[in-house]
Structure formats: structure tokens, C-alpha cells
Amino acid sequence: MSEAAGPVRLRANAIRVGYRGRDVLHDLTFAVPSYRFTALLGPNGSGKSTLLRALAGLTPLRAGEVTLDGLAIPMLSRRRLAEMISLLPQTPRAPDDLAVADLVAQGRYPHRRLFTPWSLQDQAICNDSMRLTDVDGLAARLLGRLSGGQRQRAWIAMTLAQSADILLLDEPTTYLDIAHQLDILDLLRRLVREQGKTIVAVLHDINHAARFADHICLLKEGRIVASGSPRDIIQPSHLREAFSIEATILHDPYDGVPVCVARK
Amino acid sequence: MMAVALPALLLPLAALSLAWGDSGVAPGDIAAWLSGDPVAAVLVGSLRAPRLAAALLVGACLGVAGAITQAVMRNPLAEPGLLGINGGAGLAVIVLIVHLTAPTGQWLPVAGFAGAALAAGAIYALSWQGGTSSIRLILIGIGVSALTGAGIAFITAFGNVSEVQRAMSWMAGSLYGADWNRFFLLLGWTLPALAASGLLARDLNLMAFDDDTLQGLGMRLQLMRGTLILLCTLLAGAAVAIAGPIAFIGLIAPHLARLSAKTRYLIPITALYGATLLLVADLLARALMLPAGILTPLIGVPFVGFLLRKQSHE
Numbered sequence: 001m002s003e004a005a006g007p008v009r010l011r012a013n014a015i016r017v018g019y020r021g022r023d024v025l026h027d028l029t030f031a032v033p034s035y036r037f038t039a040l041l042g043p044n045g046s047g048k049s050t051l052l053r054a055l056a057g058l059t060p061l062r063a064g065e066v067t068l069d070g071l072a073i074p075m076l077s078r079r080r081l082a083e084m085i086s087l088l089p090q091t092p093r094a095p096d097d098l099a100v101a102d103l104v105a106q107g108r109y110p111h112r113r114l115f116t117p118w119s120l121q122d123q124a125i126c127n128d129s130m131r132l133t134d135v136d137g138l139a140a141r142l143l144g145r146l147s148g149g150q151r152q153r154a155w156i157a158m159t160l161a162q163s164a165d166i167l168l169l170d171e172p173t174t175y176l177d178i179a180h181q182l183d184i185l186d187l188l189r190r191l192v193r194e195q196g197k198t199i200v201a202v203l204h205d206i207n208h209a210a211r212f213a214d215h216i217c218l219l220k221e222g223r224i225v226a227s228g229s230p231r232d233i234i235q236p237s238h239l240r241e242a243f244s245i246e247a248t249i250l251h252d253p254y255d256g257v258p259v260c261v262a263r264k
Numbered sequence: 265m266m267a268v269a270l271p272a273l274l275l276p277l278a279a280l281s282l283a284w285g286d287s288g289v290a291p292g293d294i295a296a297w298l299s300g301d302p303v304a305a306v307l308v309g310s311l312r313a314p315r316l317a318a319a320l321l322v323g324a325c326l327g328v329a330g331a332i333t334q335a336v337m338r339n340p341l342a343e344p345g346l347l348g349i350n351g352g353a354g355l356a357v358i359v360l361i362v363h364l365t366a367p368t369g370q371w372l373p374v375a376g377f378a379g380a381a382l383a384a385g386a387i388y389a390l391s392w393q394g395g396t397s398s399i400r401l402i403l404i405g406i407g408v409s410a411l412t413g414a415g416i417a418f419i420t421a422f423g424n425v426s427e428v429q430r431a432m433s434w435m436a437g438s439l440y441g442a443d444w445n446r447f448f449l450l451l452g453w454t455l456p457a458l459a460a461s462g463l464l465a466r467d468l469n470l471m472a473f474d475d476d477t478l479q480g481l482g483m484r485l486q487l488m489r490g491t492l493i494l495l496c497t498l499l500a501g502a503a504v505a506i507a508g509p510i511a512f513i514g515l516i517a518p519h520l521a522r523l524s525a526k527t528r529y530l531i532p533i534t535a536l537y538g539a540t541l542l543l544v545a546d547l548l549a550r551a552l553m554l555p556a557g558i559l560t561p562l563i564g565v566p567f568v569g570f571l572l573r574k575q576s577h578e
Contacts, residue, residue, distance in 0.1 A: 093473055
């Protein structure tokens with residue numbers, strides 16, 4: 001990625017988040033790079049999901065603030081926020097007897113008022129979202145009848161239909177087999193390159209992050225250990241600090257992407 | 265299929281309800297009423313018509329309240345009783361009848377509504393922990409219902425027998441004695457709530473999604489949940505105030521509506537099914553000389569079995 005990133009829109013300033021007296025994030029500061037695919041990496045309980053939810057304005061902060069275009073999130077209405085940020089939770093839930101097209105249509109929720117009828121523009125946006133995620137052939141299929149990969153793509157289509165510039169995804173590849181994982185990650189990368197989206201995703205696989213993300217943010221115990229390009233972050237020292245693993249970093253002879261081989 | 269045909273039965277059933285009196289079914293009564301016959305005006309216009317109207321409205325309210333409860337609690341087996349409506353109303357009415365010995369007839373609906381609203385309010389308040397959740401509402405709902413049940417049982421055990429008898433007959437749930445005054449009071453009360461429920465149909469369908477997704481879509485979740493619970497309390501509370509606790513309509517009507525129609529018109533269709541179901545129960549009740557509230561479980565229990573069977577097949 002050589003072209004300059006745009007101005008930062010979404011930013012966490014020294015945020016502290018805790019549940020029941022225990023702090024999960026300690027005065028964490030993070031600027032989400034615009035028009036980039038950022039991966040949040042870290043061991044279990046390092047605060048990745050909490051950071052993502054805080055960026056979405058879903059978690060009350062004990063200190064600090066999350067700002068969008070310079071405005072603190074609580075200053076924005078939920079609806080206004082939803083027009084600019086869309087969120088895909090880790091295990092989203094919807095009725096199994098809902099058709100894919102109906103799920104995607106719910107993405108238009110923040111753009112419709114009580115008496116606004118469904119418009120041609122709404123339909124066009126939903127159709128585009130389904131085409132981008134390759135679920136347009138499944139529009140009439142019920143959610144309960146989809147494979148894991150199809151279902152995840154349907155949910156991503158819904159978040160796209162929200163027409164927000166910033167997409168936050170919590171472990172979008174979990175529970176999928178390797179081919180579907182690559183499929184989803186490739187889709188996310190294309191959304192950044194071709195649609196100009198800003199994406200932050202919690203990922204578990206270091207090598208997937210190295211291959212697909214433009215930016216990696218490495219967390220441990222509620223603090224950022226390192227943040228930067230995959231080449232800078234996928235280093236034995238950083239991985240030792242974050243995951244307590246000894247790793248050898250190789251480079252894929254095919255395209256030079258760093259590959260982490262954990263020894264112990 | 266029966267689920268589709270039921271609303272089409274509404275007109276003949278309504279006609280049957282108007283024509284049916286002590287001397288059997290006499291379709292001529294309706295014609296006489298319409299042509300201004302004074303005896304028919306009393307029989308049909310003042311006795312049977314308000315009962316029919318009350319059955320339809322109470323059924324519609326119970327159906328819609330059931331659809332709201334099932335959405336808010338994210339549970340297909342939820343019904344307004346789980347919000348403490350029946351328990352609260354029952355307890356308030358039995359306290360009124362057994363412990364406050366002043367003339368109580370006019371005050372029964374008021375006490376019923378107040379008890380229902382208090383119980384629902386208590387469940388909502390107790391489940392609040394910086395916000396409510398479906399599962400907390402269900403658990404506290406079960407707790408409060410058990411508590412009101414215990415209160416009713418206590419008063420039943422130690423109260424004056426004839427007064428307890430009166431309270432029990434109210435608690436059986438019946439449309440006997442409905443009149444136009446009460447009906448119009450109920451209509452003025454519930455029509456705005458029914459209309460608001462219809463307008464919120466889109467949000468109601470969305471409630472089946474998880475909390476994070478809903479908020480990510482821009483829904484003010486706690487405000488919406490509170491509004492829906494308030495609407496449900498208004499509707500089911502008014503229904504219980506007029507007819508006493510009537511179980512199962514709120515459980516079945518939304519399922520029938522979902523079986524027969526797509527989600528867009530869920531609220532009006534649920535109302536239609538609720539109205540039809542209670543009308544059928546009331547007709548059966550008149551045929552068997554029983555309160556309608558005793559007959560709805562006879563329809564409801566087999567239906568729950570059907571639901572379980574359907575779920576285990578899927």
C-alpha cells in the first residue's frame with residue numbers, strides 16, 4: 001500500500017473499559033487508518049473484541065473517548081452513528097426462517113424513518129451488496145439453509161447495505177473452513193480497495209492477518225503492544241511479547257508475504 | 265389449510281354470535297334488529313352485539329400483545345402472562361373483592377388493569393441493570409408470576425368463601441356482561457396502542473436479532489424495548505380488565521399469523537386471528553355454559569403440542 005491514507009476518522013483516545021471492577025482496556029489510544037484493512041490480533045482476553053465494541057460505541061467508557069470525525073460518539077445519535085459505522089458481531093443472530101434478501105434489507109434500517117417506504121434506491125443498494133458478497137444467487141434462500149460461509153457472506157452483505165464507510169467485524173472467519181476463510185478475507189480486502197471502505201476486523205490467525213491486512217494492531221492485556229504494517233509487526237520479538245511464543249518468520253517465496261511458524 | 269381459512273370464518277361466526285340466544289339460533293333476530301324492532305334492539309343491539317364486539321377487540325389485543333411479548337422475550341412460547349399481566353390483575357382483583365368490602369363491581373376493571381400494570385412495571389424495573397435483556401425479563405417474569413400466584417393462593421385459602429368464589433369466577437375469564445360503555449372505553453384505550461404496534465411492526469420483526477446487531481443498525485434498543493413492553497401492558501392489561509385473564513390467545517394467534525402470512529402484515533393478521541380465536545372460544549363457552557377463559561386452554565394445549573412437533577421436525 002503506497003498511496004497515502006486519508007485523514008483519520010475514527011479514533012480511540014486513552015479509553016479505559018472495564019467490567020465489574022476489572023479493567024479490560026487500559027488507557028488505550030488507537031487511530032483507525034482510513035481506507036485500510038486493519039486486523040486486531042492478540043491472545044484470548046487481550047481486549048480485541050472490547051476495543052472493537054468500544055469503537056462501535058457499544059461499550060460504556062470509564063475514561064477517555066472514542067471520536068468519529070472529531071465528535072465524541074455519545075454526541076451522535078445511534079442512527080447517525082449507524083449511517084457511518086456498521087458492525088458485524090461475533091455471533092450475530094437472526095431467525096432461521098428469514099430469507100437472505102430480507103436479512104440484507106434490514107441493513108437499510110438506519111436510513112428509513114417511520115413512514116419512509118422502501119425505495120428503488122434501497123433495493124439497488126441491497127442488490128449491489130448481495131452481488132459484491134456473491135450471495136445474489138441465494139437471495140430467496142432461508143438463513144437456516146445456508147452453509148457457514150454463505151451465512152457469513154449474507155451477514156456481511158447486510159452490513160454493506162447499511163452504506164457506512166467504516167466496517168467493524170468481530171472474528172468474521174471463525175468457524176469457517178480454510179477456503180471460506182480466505183474467501184471472506186479476500187472479500188474484505190476487495191471492499192477496501194474497490195469500494196473505499198475502512199475495515200477493522202478481529203482475527204485469530206496471524207498468517208491471515210499478515211497476508212490480507214494493510215495494518216495490524218497487536219494487543220495484550222488491554223494494551224497495544226505494536227501497531228503498524230504487517231512487515232513491521234510480524235516479528236519474533238513482537239509475537240513473543242504478545243503471544244508468549246517463539247516464532248520463526250519466513251517469507252512466502254511466491255509473493256514475499258511474511259509467514260509465522262510458531263515453534264513453542 | 266385451517267390456518268389460512270380461519271379469518272374467512274369470521275363473518276359467519278360473527279353472524280352466529282348475533283343470532284344465537286336463549287331460544288336457539290334465530291337469524292331473523294338480526295334482520296329484525298336492523299329493521300328497528302324494539303325487542304330485537306335490546307336482545308341483539310344491547311346484549312349480543314357488545315359481547316361480540318368485546319370478544320373481537322379483546323382477542324385482537326391479546327393476539328397483538330402476544331406477538332410483542334414473543335418478540336421482546338425472543339421466545340416463541342412467551343405470552344403476556346409472562347409479563348405478570350394475569351397474575352398482577354388476578355391478585356389486585358382478589359384483594360379488592362375479599363379485603364375491600366365496598367361495592368366493587370365498577371372497580372374490578374380498574375383494579376385488574378392497575379394490578380397488571382404494576383406487575384409488568386415491577387418486572388421491567390427489577391430486570392433493569394443498566395438496560396434489560398430478554399432472558400432477565402423472562403426469569404424475573406416467572407418469579408413475579410409465581411409470587412402473585414402465591415398471593416392469590418394465600419387469599420383463596422383464608423378468605424371468605426363466597427367472596428373467594430366471586431373472585432375465582434372473575435379469574436376464570438369471561439365475556440359475560442360486556443356492554444357498550446365498557447367496550448367503547450376499551451376501544452378508546454387500546455386503539456392508539458394497536459395502531460402504534462402496527463407502525464412498529466418493522467422494529468418488532470427486528471427484535472429477534474441480537475442486541476449488538478440491533479444497536480449497530482442504529483436502534484435505540486432500550487427505548488424500543490421499553491416502548492414495546494408499555495404497549496403490551498396497555499393492550500393485555502385492558503383485555504384482562506374487561507374479560508379477566510384469558511390464556512393462550514396471546515400464545516397462539518402470532519404463530520397462526522406467521523404460518524399463514526409473511527412478516528410485513530404480521531400485526532393486523534395477528535389481531536385478526538386473536539379476534540377469531542376468542543370469538544370461537546366464546547361461542548363454545550356459550551354452548552357449554554362455561555367461561556371462555558376455561559375453554560381457551562382446550563384449544564391452546566393441543567396447539568403447543570403441534571408447535572413442539574413442528575420444531576422437532578425442523
